[in-house]
Each structure stands twice: as C-alpha cells, then as structure tokens.
Amino acid sequence: MNTLRNQTMLVQLAQYSRLSTDFLVRSLRGFLWPTVDLVIRLWLAKIFVVFGILELTGSQTAFGLAAYVHAIKFLSPLTAADIGTSIEVLGPLFLALGFMTRYAAVALTVLSLVIRLGGEPFDSQLFWVALFGWYVVMGAGPISIDRLLRRGLANSALPAVPRIVRASEWTRVYLGPIYVSALRIWIGLALIAGDSLAPMWTLSKSVSMSSWLPLDVAARVSGSFGLFLGIFLSLGLGTRYVAVAIILALFADAMTDPRMTDAVYLLMICWIFILYGGGALSVDRLIATLLTKYFPQFDARDPRQLEGLPRVVIVGAGFGGIACAASLRRVSVTVTLIDQANYHLFQPLLYQVATAGLSPGDIASPVRPLFRNDFGTRVLLGTVTGVDTRRQVVMIGEQDIAYDFLVVATGATHSYFGREEWAPYAPGLKRIEDAIEIRRRILTAFEHAEATTDVAKRTSLLTFLIVGGGPTGVELAGAIAELARFGMDKEFRTFDPADARVILVQAAPRLLPTFPEHLALIAQRSLEKLGVSVLLGSRVEDIDALGVVVSGNKIRANTVLWAAGVTASPAAQWLKADCDKAGRIRVGEDLGVPGVSNVFAIGDTALSSGWHGQPVPGLAAAAKQAGNYVAGQIRKRVEGRTPRPAFKYHHRGSLATIGRKAAVADFGFVRLWGEPAWWLWGIRSRKLFGRSEEPHGNAHQLVLGLSDLWCRRSVDYWC
Numbered sequence: 001m002n003t004l005r006n007q008t009m010l011v012q013l014a015q016y017s018r019l020s021t022d023f024l025v026r027s028l029r030g031f032l033w034p035t036v037d038l039v040i041r042l043w044l045a046k047i048f049v050v051f052g053i054l055e056l057t058g059s060q061t062a063f064g065l066a067a068y069v070h071a072i073k074f075l076s077p078l079t080a081a082d083i084g085t086s087i088e089v090l091g092p093l094f095l096a097l098g099f100m101t102r103y104a105a106v107a108l109t110v111l112s113l114v115i116r117l118g119g120e121p122f123d124s125q126l127f128w129v130a131l132f133g134w135y136v137v138m139g140a141g142p143i144s145i146d147r148l149l150r151r152g153l154a155n156s157a158l159p160a161v162p163r164i165v166r167a168s169e170w171t172r173v174y175l176g177p178i179y180v181s182a183l184r185i186w187i188g189l190a191l192i193a194g195d196s197l198a199p200m201w202t203l204s205k206s207v208s209m210s211s212w213l214p215l216d217v218a219a220r221v222s223g224s225f226g227l228f229l230g231i232f233l234s235l236g237l238g239t240r241y242v243a244v245a246i247i248l249a250l251f252a253d254a255m256t257d258p259r260m261t262d263a264v265y266l267l268m269i270c271w272i273f274i275l276y277g278g279g280a281l282s283v284d285r286l287i288a289t290l291l292t293k294y295f296p297q298f299d300a301r302d303p304r305q306l307e308g309l310p311r312v313v314i315v316g317a318g319f320g321g322i323a324c325a326a327s328l329r330r331v332s333v334t335v336t337l338i339d340q341a342n343y344h345l346f347q348p349l350l351y352q353v354a355t356a357g358l359s360p361g362d363i364a365s366p367v368r369p370l371f372r373n374d375f376g377t378r379v380l381l382g383t384v385t386g387v388d389t390r391r392q393v394v395m396i397g398e399q400d401i402a403y404d405f406l407v408v409a410t411g412a413t414h415s416y417f418g419r420e421e422w423a424p425y426a427p428g429l430k431r432i433e434d435a436i437e438i439r440r441r442i443l444t445a446f447e448h449a450e451a452t453t454d455v456a457k458r459t460s461l462l463t464f465l466i467v468g469g470g471p472t473g474v475e476l477a478g479a480i481a482e483l484a485r486f487g488m489d490k491e492f493r494t495f496d497p498a499d500a501r502v503i504l505v506q507a508a509p510r511l512l513p514t515f516p517e518h519l520a521l522i523a524q525r526s527l528e529k530l531g532v533s534v535l536l537g538s539r540v541e542d543i544d545a546l547g548v549v550v551s552g553n554k555i556r557a558n559t560v561l562w563a564a565g566v567t568a569s570p571a572a573q574w575l576k577a578d579c580d581k582a583g584r585i586r587v588g589e590d591l592g593v594p595g596v597s598n599v600f601a602i603g604d605t606a607l608s609s610g611w612h613g614q615p616v617p618g619l620a621a622a623a624k625q626a627g628n629y630v631a632g633q634i635r636k637r638v639e640g641r642t643p644r645p646a647f648k649y650h651h652r653g654s655l656a657t658i659g660r661k662a663a664v665a666d667f668g669f670v671r672l673w674g675e676p677a678w679w680l681w682g683i684r685s686r687k688l689f690g691r692s693e694e695p696h697g698n699a700h701q702l703v704l705g706l707s708d709l710w711c712r713r714s715v716d717y718w719c
Contacts, residue, residue: 033275037141040268041101044131045092048108052088087111095135098144102168105135123214127265130183134272137179138172181279183269184233190218191230191246217262221249233273236282243273306376309334310638313394313401315384315571316409317344317367319620320603323627324407325377326370331635335377336401338394342367342381345432348620351472353435355479356443356487360432384410387574389596405598405634408585409627410569412604412618414562415582422543426562429472441559442480446500448558450492456556462500463557465548467540468564469506470513471654474523476561477504478658481530502532503557505550507539507564514617515654526658540564566618571605580607589646591630600633602626610647621652 087107094104112128140146154165190213221229226249233242247270250263278284310333314321317339325337343364352358371377382396387408393400414428427437442464449461464480466473484500491497504511504527511527511534512520524534535550542549547556568583577593578586584607585593591608593599603623608616616622629647636643657663 034142036268036271036275038143040131041095041098041135041140043264043268044108044128045096047092047128048088048111049092052085052092084111084114098140098146101135101140101144101146105132108132109136121211123216123262124265126212126214127217127262127269130186131265131268134179134183137175139168176276177280177285179279180272180276181236181281184236184239184273184278184282186213187218187266187269188230188232188234190214191221191226191233193218193230214262214266217266220253220261220263221246225249236278236284239278239282239284240274243270246270306334309376310404310634311336311402312405312407312634313338313403314407314409315339315394316411316603316605317341317379318347318409318411318603318623320623320627321407321409322367322370323624324409324602324631325627327628327631328634329371329374329377331631331638333376333405333634333638335374336380336403337367337371337377338380338382338384338396338401339367340381340383341432342379344370347430350429350432350435351475351479353432354429354438354442354476355483356439357479357483360436364432384574387571389575389599403598405637406600407627407630407634408571408575408593408599408601408605409603409623410571410605412566412568412582412584415565415567416562417565419543422562425543425545426467426548426560428562429476430566438561442483445559446488446492446497450494453494458495459501460547460556461558462495462497463503463547463555464500464559464561465503465505465555465557466561466563467505467543467548468562469504469508469511469534469536470563473504473506473563474511474527475657476563477502477527477532478530481527481532485531498531502530503535503555504532505535505538505540505548507537509537511536523658530658566604568605571601575599577601582607590633590643591626591647592633598637600630602630608647608649611649611651616649617651617654619654622649625649 088111091104091108091111094100095108109129109132112125112132116125116129150165153161156162193213193215218226218230229242229245229249232238233246247267250267254263312328312333313336314325315338317337321337321339322344325335328335343366346363346365349358349363353360353363368379371379380396380401382399384394384396386395387393387406388395388400391400391402392404392406393402394406395401411430413430414423416422416426427434427441429435429438445461445464449458452458452461462484466477466480480500481502484497484502488497510517510520511524515523524536527534538551540548540550541552543560547554547558548560549555566582568579568585570583571577572579572583572585575585575593575596577596580586585601585605587601587606587608588594589610591600591602591606591610593601603626604618606616606626608626610616616626626647626649629644632644
C-alpha cells in the first residue's frame with residue numbers, strides 16, 4: 001500500500017512539474033519571445049546596415065573588399081561589390097521590419113559565409129550565420145509584417161502565394177526542431193573544445209573544427225564547469241536549465257571583464273534554447289517520448305488523466321465565466337464551459353458597433369482559442385434549459401452535463417418593467433445581434449430621410465430617442481449625435497444630418513446615478529454641447545410604432561432605443577433560489593447559493609453584498625474578481641484546505657464616454673473628465689481587449705496592427 005501511495009505521489013509530482021514547465025514556457029513565449037525576437041533582428045540589422053552605409057559612402061572600399069578580401073570567382077569585383085552593398089542595405093531593413101524575413105535572411109546568411117571565408121575569422125561571423133539560419137527556418141516572430149500578413153496571404157488568390165505560405169509553415173514546424181538541435185550540438189561542442197582540459201581540443205584542431213566553432217566565446221565559460229555544461233548541452237539533457245546556467249556564467253564573467261564581446265550572441269542563442277528546448281534530437285525529447293509511451297499517466301493529454309477528477313461546469317462565457325475557467329487551468333479538475341455563443345463579447349464597446357464605429361468582429365473573440373492549451377477544459381455551445389440540483393446535472397435540451405461544482409455566470413438581459421410589448425419598438429443593447437439591429441435602424445432612418453419629401457416624416461425619421469440615462473444611454477446618445485454631426489458630413493443632399501434630433505430620457509433627477517453628482521452634471525453639459533436634448537425626471541408611459549409618450553407628451557420618433565434597465569437570467573428559477581426584483585440570486589459571503597451545495601453565482605446573475613456591505617455593481621471588473629474568487633474557493637475545497645475569507649469587491653473605478661474626446665471617470669481618490677478621461681478610457685479598453693477603437697490607416701494602421709497582434713498573441717497564452 002505504501003509503495004502504491006509513493007508511486008502515485010511521484011506521478012502526481014511529475015505531472016505537476018511538467019504542467020508547470022509547460023505553462024511557464026508558453027507564458028515566456030507569449031510575453032518574452034516577441035521582444036527577444038525583435039531585439040535579435042534589430043541587433044543584426046544594425047550591424048549590417050552600418051557596413052552598407054560605409055560601403056555606400058566609400059565605393060572604392062566596397063570594390064577593394066570584393067576584389068581582394070571577399071573575392072568570388074564567378075563574379076566580377078564590381079558586380080560582387082554591388083550585390084554585397086545591396087544586401088547590406090536592403091537585407092537589414094527587411095529583417096528589422098520582419099518583411100520577407102526568410103528571403104532577407106538567406107541573402108544575409110550567404111553574405112556572412114562569404115565574409116567568414118574571405119577574411120579574418122571571428123566568432124561573430126559564425127553567430128551571424130547561425131542566427132540568420134534561424135530566421136531562414138523559423139521566420140520572424142510575432143512583431144513583424146510577415147506575421148501580420150500571414151493569414152491573409154494564406155487565403156490569397158494570388159498564384160502560388162498560399163503554397164509558399166504553407167511551405168514556410170511546414171519548414172517552421174518540422175525543420176525548426178531539427179535546427180534547434182543543430183544549434184545546441186554546435187554550442188555544446190564549442191564549450192567542450194573550449195575547455196583546456198578536454199582532449200577534444202586537439203581533435204578539433206586536427207580536423208579543422210576549431211575554425212567553425214565559436215571557441216573564443218566558449219572560453220568565457222571556462223574550466224570544468226564549461227566542460228560539464230557542454231556535455232549536457234551536446235546530449236540535449238536538461239537543455240533549458242543548461243541554457244540558464246550559461247547565461248549566469250556569462251554574466252559572472254562580464255563582472256570581471258565588462259568589455260562588449262561576441263558573448264551577446266551566445267546570450268541570444270541561449271534564449272532560443274530556453275524558449276524552444278533541445279529540439280527533436282535530444283535526450284530531453286527521448287525521455288519525454290519514452291515516459292509518454294510506457295507511462296501514459298505522464299501525458300497531460302491522456303484522457304485517462306481526467307478520470308475521477310472533480311467536474312466543474314461554468315454556465316456563461318462572459319467576463320466572470322472566462323476568468324473562473326482561466327483560474328482553474330492549474331487545478332486538478334475538469335472544466336466544462338457552456339455558452340449560447342462560441343465567442344466572448346466585450347460588452348462595453350457594443351454601443352460603438354450599434355453606431356457604426358466598429359465592426360462586430362472587433363469586440364468579439366472566439367472562446368476556444370483561449371483554452372486550446374488546456375486539455376482539461378471543454379467548451380460547449382448550447383442553451384441551458386435548467387439545472388437539477390438533486391441529480392447535480394445541467395440540462396442542455398435533452399443532454400445532461402453532470403457536475404460536482406457549478407458556477408452560474410449567465411449575465412443579464414433587458415428589463416422593460418413588465419411592459420414587454422415595448423420590446424419590438426425599443427430594442428435594448430446586450431448582444432451582437434442587438435447592436436447590428438440598432439445600427440440597421442439608425443442607418444436606415446437616414447436613408448429613408450433622404451428619400452422622402454414629407455417634412456413631418458423626415459423629422460420623425462431624424463429623431464432618435466434613448467430611454468435611460470445610465471452609462472449605456474449616455475454613450476449611445478453621444479455616439480449617435482457625433483455620427484450625425486461629424487460621421488455623415490456632406491453625405492446627403494436633401495437634408496443636413498446635423499439637424500438630427502437626439503433625445504435622452506431619464507426618470508431619475510440626474511444622469512449617471514452611480515457617478516458623483518458633479519461628474520453627472522459635466523456629462524449632461526457635454527451631451528447638450530453635442531446637441532442632445534436631456535429630459536430629466538421624465539417617465540416613459542408608452543412606446544409604439546409612432547414614437548414615445550414621455551410624461552404625457554407624445555414625441556414622434558422613428559428610432560427608439562432602450563437602456564433603462566436589466567433583469568437577470570432565469571438562473572434563480574433553475575436553482576429555485578431566493579432572488580431580488582431584478583432576478584439576481586442572493587448569494588452568501590462566499591458567492592455560494594444558499595441551500596444548494598457546491599453551486600456559485602457570479603456577475604450580473606448574483607446579488608452580493610461584498611462591496612463594504614453594499615451590492616456589488618454589475619461591472620466587468622466585478623465579474624472577473626468574482627470569477628477568480630470562486631475558482632480559488634473550488635481549489636480550496638478540492639485540496640481539502642480551509643476556505644477563503646468572504647468575497648470583497650475592490651472597486652477600480654467607473655468610466656463613461658460622451659462622444660469624441662469627452663468622458664467622465666471616477667476612481668474615488670481621483671476624478672477626471674473631458675479629454676484626459678477619454679484618453680484613459682481608450683487606453684483601458686485597449687488593454688482589456690487588445691484592440692484599437694478608432695479607425696486608422698497607412699503607417700498608423702501598421703503600428704497599431706502590429707501591437708494588436710502582439711496583444712492577441714499574449715492573450716492566447718495567458719487567457
């Protein structure tokens with residue numbers, strides 16, 4: 001029994017070690033490799049572009065080098081000089097931009113070999129060949145034009161281009177690990193031969209190996225330590241740890257000899273080993289293959305690994321559900337994430353889709369790629385119809401999904417306060433479909449206004465009424481006013497779009513009730529400056545196809561939008577749980593549903609008093625904090641440890657935009673408005689979703705596109 005228990009503990013320890021290493025490597029590749037790759041490319045480009053500029057300014061020097069030092073038998077000195085100078089000028093430029101990187105690297109590799117064979121040999125020349133060869137095989141990293149264009153070119157109709165892209169991908173996937181192995185063996189032999197105690201030194205000289213090994217740099221990791229590292233590196237045993245040891249040895253050597261040397265290139269290659277391992281031909285790979293073959297329990301993707309693990313079902317792939325699933329990726333559980341859509345929606349920017357500022361794809365991100373590396377996480381597309389807490393199953397139509405822990409994060413929808421007949425005339429804004437429908441109504445109203453000659457009908461078509469003065473209503477009103485005044489300037493002939501009337505109706509005595517009063521007043525003044533009519537203390541009494549009755553007055557409006565209230569999903573009915581008037585489940589201090597074991601509710605579905613005794617607001621930040629908290633609670637229970645303290649929401653601030661370069665922000669200790677708040681809102685939204693929100697073009701488009709690619713690459717690894 002003790003032997004079996006020890007074997008089980010050993011297997012679990014090995015599994016944890018492997019999962020931790022894999023997670024660390026993925027994280028480093030996602031966040032560190034884009035920067036390392038860019039630094040290597042810029043470093044190499046700087047060296048060669050300097051050579052090119054010197055040769056351009058001194059043509060006799062280039063000719064002399066081509067004729068006597070770097071002579072090529074089948075080329076005339078003049079032709080060789082022109083080709084060499086062209087490569088040294090254009091190659092580094094393409095390399096730095098990451099544009100046609102492989103082809104530039106091929107030319108620079110050939111040039112490096114010519115320099116190596118025709119002049120005084122230096123270790124730097126060998127490293128140039130090695131690093132340029134890396135880019136020939138692997139291509140540029142995430143921050144590059146090649147990576148930005150890859151997907152489009154792969155689906156291009158241009159002749160042979162898709163095949164070239166697929167061939168490049170095949171080279172990277174299949175030849176990349178082999179090239180990493182070759183680099184590793186090369187550096188390992190240099191470390192062995194660089195040790196004065198190693199008998200291989202004489203052998204390497206006798207077969208002229210020394211001229212193709214960077215012995216000067218290897219000598220900086222000298223003595224028995226260098227020999228030890230060289231042997232392990234040549235075998236590919238513990239490659240990542242050996243690479244870290246080489247880096248530390250080089251830093252220690254730099255403390256005694258701080259001169260800039262070619263050791264910087266060895267540092268670059270060591271980072272490649274850390275991020276990509278020992279390659280295909282290594283003891284590390286052999287050990288991993290044998291363990292997977294003879295001990296399947298070591299394989300993180302073996303289905304048997306999931307047998308017997310606690311089952312966590314998360315209903316809803318919003319901010320809370322995604323955060324909870326992501327926090328559980330390193331917990332010994334299986335996770336099933338269920339949602340009606342196969343994408344995660346960034347709801348704070350829905351109003352921009354509704355007002356034609358963004359396309360739907362700009363605020364919706366597929367869910368599956370977020371968990372592609374998490375074998376224990378399953379994503380299901382479906383509509384939950386109920387929950388049987390006695391049998392502990394979630395029902396999706398006729399299918400039952402069993403759970404040990406259930407997390408309900410189903411969000412909220414529109415609330416018409418019992419007047420559901422208003423819904424066809426006043427759509428709300430909670431889904432992509434809602435935003436597309438609202439955009440259709442707004443743009444169609446302008447088109448019909450252009451076609452009609454009836455003044456009264458045109459006035460009704462150009463009247464846009466928004467019900468509700470919260471953040472969504474304020475943002476919608478400001479965006480529609482800006483669209484009419486600036487976005488459609490000079491596009492119509494029979495009327496001026498700036499004459500459109502935007503009305504914001506609020507039953508409360510002021511806008512933005514959750515914001516400080518003076519910020520609400522600033523928001524109101526900003527809207528009025530845009531031409532929005534703000535009606536405070538006004539109640540909507542009826543809505544029909546002709547318009548809205550507001551406090552006894554009929555306002556003829558062709559487009560009416562609802563932003564006045566929300567109601568929670570029917571989760572409370574599924575669980576037969578206590579709820580408030582809005583349908584939110586009253587949860588306990590640990591966000592658990594009272595009377596039901598191992599069931600939690602988060603986000604807009606839950607009513608929690610975790611904000612200093614006050615209800616937690618329905619914000620994205622609150623849902624994410626709740627998701628992370630519940631994941632921690634589940635982990636504590638699975639591991640049999642003491643539960644976490646009661647949930648406490650930490651307010652990060654509130655932001656609302658009021659059109660172009662106008663917003664209000666409340667962070668408690670600091671309050672902003674106007675342009676500073678608008679810029680802060682833009683930065684925060686981009687940080688949360690990795691997207692830009694303003695249209696841009698040319699060079700600006702390229703810069704934001706590259707940074708956007710970097711952000712999404714990082715999200716793929718971390719989320």
